Amino acid sequence: MLDLNRLYRTLAIARKETLVLLRDRMRVVIMLGTPMLILAIFGYALSGEVKNLPIAVWDQDRTAASRALIDAYQVSGYFVAREHVESYAELQRLVDRGVVRGALVIPAGYAIAMERLEPIGVQFLLDGSDPATSGAIMSYATVIAQQHAANILLARVPLQSGIPSLDFRARAWYNPDMSALDFNIPGLIGVVLQWTTLTLTALAITKEREDGTIEQLIATPLSQMELMAGKLLPYVAVAMLQVTVSLLVGVIWFGTRVAGSLLLFYALAALFLFVTLGMGLLISTISRTQREAQQLTALIMLPTFMLCGFAFPIDPMPAFIQVIANILPLTHFLRIIRGIFLKGVGLEVLWPQAAYLAFFGIVMVVLSAGRFKKKLD
Numbered sequence: 197m198l199d200l201n202r203l204y205r206t207l208a209i210a211r212k213e214t215l216v217l218l219r220d221r222m223r224v225v226i227m228l229g230t231p232m233l234i235l236a237i238f239g240y241a242l243s244g245e246v247k248n249l250p251i252a253v254w255d256q257d258r259t260a261a262s263r264a265l266i267d268a269y270q271v272s273g274y275f276v277a278r279e280h281v282e283s284y285a286e287l288q289r290l291v292d293r294g295v296v297r298g299a300l301v302i303p304a305g306y307a308i309a310m311e312r313l314e315p316i317g318v319q320f321l322l323d324g325s326d327p328a329t330s331g332a333i334m335s336y337a338t339v340i341a342q343q344h345a346a347n348i349l350l351a352r353v354p355l356q357s358g359i360p361s362l363d364f365r366a367r368a369w370y371n372p373d374m375s376a377l378d379f380n381i382p383g384l385i386g387v388v389l390q391w392t393t394l395t396l397t398a399l400a401i402t403k404e405r406e407d408g409t410i411e412q413l414i415a416t417p418l419s420q421m422e423l424m425a426g427k428l429l430p431y432v433a434v435a436m437l438q439v440t441v442s443l444l445v446g447v448i449w450f451g452t453r454v455a456g457s458l459l460l461f462y463a464l465a466a467l468f469l470f471v472t473l474g475m476g477l478l479i480s481t482i483s484r485t486q487r488e489a490q491q492l493t494a495l496i497m498l499p500t501f502m503l504c505g506f507a508f509p510i511d512p513m514p515a516f517i518q519v520i521a522n523i524l525p526l527t528h529f530l531r532i533i534r535g536i537f538l539k540g541v542g543l544e545v546l547w548p549q550a551a552y553l554a555f556f557g558i559v560m561v562v563l564s565a566g567r568f569k570k571k572l573d
Contacts, residue, residue: 209426213400217430231388231442235381236449246332250278252290252299261307265318268344269300274336291323298322298333310348370455370538378453381446382537383506386529388442389465390472391497393435397476398489400427406486424565428473435469436462455540461533464546467553468529474560475525481567500526528552 251269255262269275279296281287290296301319309316320337324330371378439462446452454461475496483489501507503517504526510518521527528549535541543550 206422206426206429209423210429213427214430214433217434231385231392231438232445234388234391235384235442235445246329246336247273248276249274249298249333250296251275252279252281252287252296253277254281254283254287254299254301256304257302257306259307261310262302265302265306265341265344266300269337269340272336272340274333274340275300287321291321296323298337300337313349377450378538379534380506381450381452382533383530385439385442385446386468386526386533387501387504387506389435389438389469390500390526390529392438393431393469393472394476394479394493394497395490396434397428397431397473398479398483398493399486400431400477401480402483402486402489405484424477424561427477428561431473431476432466432469435473436466439465439469452537454537456536457542460543460546461536464529464532464536464550464553467550467557468525468532471525471553471557471560474557474564477564478560478567481564500524503527505530525553525556 253266255266266277270277277300279290281290281299287296287299287301291299299319299321301321303317306316306318308314318341320334320341322330322334322337443454443458443461447454476493479489479492479496483492499520503510503513503521504524505521506526510521510527513521532546532549532553535546
């Protein structure tokens with residue numbers, strides 16, 4: 197049977213916390229503006245796509261055939277022939293100054309070799325100081341050259357009937373355009389939610405302690421669980437508003453598709469927020485000052501960001517690191533949100549992640565309530 201007295205006490209704490217939040221207008225602006233700002237900055241900065249890369253061209257052949265090869269690189273959208281050079285020394289100066297990231301070097305006699313279908317060496321030189329993108333750039337450059345050579349061969353030596361050929365067709369499921377934004381934006385929503393809610397709630401109890409209002413809470417007949425629930429409720433409302441803002445930014449601004457159920461997304465997002473808010477309250481009960489709470493939050497968020505599968509894939513990580521990664525709640529929520537956004541899967545697929553989040557959230561709230569001592573230190 198519902199205990200109305202407990203409910204009234206919990207709602208009274210929630211009302212008090214809500215009034216404190218609303219009176220701090222700058223805090224409200226930050227809470228609602230942070231998701232939009234982070235999604236906008238990270239959404240573009242972490243696109244992971246290599247486009248319009250400036251390169252230099254050393255065309256020693258200067259024929260229609262060599263110009264066709266240069267055009268093949270430019271029309272791909274990956275490369276822009278920004279400079280034309282006449283020597284390796286000139287090329288190196290441009291790379292050293294950061295004007296170009298690489299160069300296409302076409303030797304003399306290229307057109308004649310192509311006419312005779314003879315092999316000839318064409319170089320693509322790349323600044324490999326940035327290994328994060330060098331591999332992808334080299335792959336694009338190689339594929340463009342191979343495709344161009346294949347087109348020349350097919351034009352000169354058409355396939356004859358009776359010669360077997362492989363009709364190879366590759367297709368990507370769930371993200372057919374291979375869009376980095378469609379992959380990154382759902383992950384960013386999860387990162388932003390944990391970042392903001394963890395920070396907000398981590399300051400909940402420590403702010404009471406620093407403001408000297410903790411004594412008022414200690415004098416009340418509230419139990420630890422009632423106090424924790426009352427503290428959580430306003431942040432749950434704010435967090436769900438952040439979920440909506442993040443979703444609208446992702447869908448309207450970045451054009452992210454949501455293949456699955458929005459209702460399921462909101463339900464599991466609420467479950468994840470239950471976890472992160474519980475973690476934040478636990479931090480606030482451990483920390484004696486707001487500065488300590490902020491430092492602990494940063495200490496949690498940094499490894500979480502690196503290991504959750506957002507910045508780097510988990511599968512190539514060492515086995516013991518994978519164990520740590522799979523303990524993190526954000527890892528499971530990213531699987532949930534990407535499953536809903538990209539694959540359109542339902543609870544019949546996502547229930548293991550949902551069950552883990554529910555278990556983790558209960559543990560966090562119980563620990564938070566247990567840590568809070570209704571006495572002055």
